[in-house]
Amino acid sequence: MMDPCIFSGFPLDPADHLRGDEAWLAAQLACDSSRFLRYYHGRPLMDISDGLRPADGPCDVGENDWVFMGLDGDVAIFAVGLRVKPDLPDYEKFIDLRSIALQLGASGFSNIPSLLGRGKMLLEWNGRRDFCSCCGHKTRVERGGYVRKCINDDCGAEHFPRTDPVVIMLVTSGDQCLLGRGVGWPEGNYSALAGFMEPGETIEEATRREVLEESGIRVGDVRYVKSQPWPFPSSLMIGVRAEALSTEITIDPVELADARWFERAYLREVFESGGGSDFRIPPNIAIARHLLEEWLRMG
Numbered sequence: 001m002m003d004p005c006i007f008s009g010f011p012l013d014p015a016d017h018l019r020g021d022e023a024w025l026a027a028q029l030a031c032d033s034s035r036f037l038r039y040y041h042g043r044p045l046m047d048i049s050d051g052l053r054p055a056d057g058p059c060d061v062g063e064n065d066w067v068f069m070g071l072d073g074d075v076a077i078f079a080v081g082l083r084v085k086p087d088l089p090d091y092e093k094f095i096d097l098r099s100i101a102l103q104l105g106a107s108g109f110s111n112i113p114s115l116l117g118r119g120k121m122l123l124e125w126n127g128r129r130d131f132c133s134c135c136g137h138k139t140r141v142e143r144g145g146y147v148r149k150c151i152n153d154d155c156g157a158e159h160f161p162r163t164d165p166v167v168i169m170l171v172t173s174g175d176q177c178l179l180g181r182g183v184g185w186p187e188g189n190y191s192a193l194a195g196f197m198e199p200g201e202t203i204e205e206a207t208r209r210e211v212l213e214e215s216g217i218r219v220g221d222v223r224y225v226k227s228q229p230w231p232f233p234s235s236l237m238i239g240v241r242a243e244a245l246s247t248e249i250t251i252d253p254v255e256l257a258d259a260r261w262f263e264r265a266y267l268r269e270v271f272e273s274g275g276g277s278d279f280r281i282p283p284n285i286a287i288a289r290h291l292l293e294e295w296l297r298m299g
């Protein structure tokens, strides 16, 4: 099995069968043993006293937004978006999720970013759905935060959390792979090309379109490799390998500052030595790095 990406590996029982039970949810919100992941402006509250772990203590939810995350054994876990920043002890801090993932992922796989990422995505989605996008009336929370239902009886629309699929592709041609540097990125920061899928596209079609638009390269075979939830704000990265049918690069200057073919032997050397002068290895939390490492292992 391939190594999992950071932000995958949700560690709780999602307990779907309990989400619709409002009496049970109310009892769990008031229960002393329930635990609460707290967020302020999308940043999870972390306990920094010994390494880095979520500060998942008790919480009076009150008027704050909350979602039911699932069960850890028989303990209910909630995520709460605090409206007001609380006073914190020295050992607790709100930390940007990217930074948490980079730190926790530095020494191998951790499922904490998955837990915190799902909470962030659900809280942010709920925060943007106070009003029905069909008729403009208020919505109310159902199923522990997984549904918003319009309170207007004539409408009654149900809204569900969205996930925006992004294809990210390692384009290869024999022993070379195509990497691009986005506009505004530092020199040496090359990564796999990527782009949002459009309505009605297959993964293969989206891959061929994106690569052609950004680099002028035509792509044939597309093979799925792996995927990664990406909670900034709510994407799913779909990682593929794509075979180039042409090699002459014409970049789209709106998207890319540069795109190049990199030799497998050169990249392998860079990965072994930890960094090269004109190529910086993508961070450990990036699926692009996984795509590259798996391709390097193949040849």
Ligand SMILES: [Zn+2]
Residues within 6 Å of the ligand: 132, 133, 134, 135, 136, 137, 150, 151, 152, 155, 156, 157
């Ligand atoms: Zn409505």
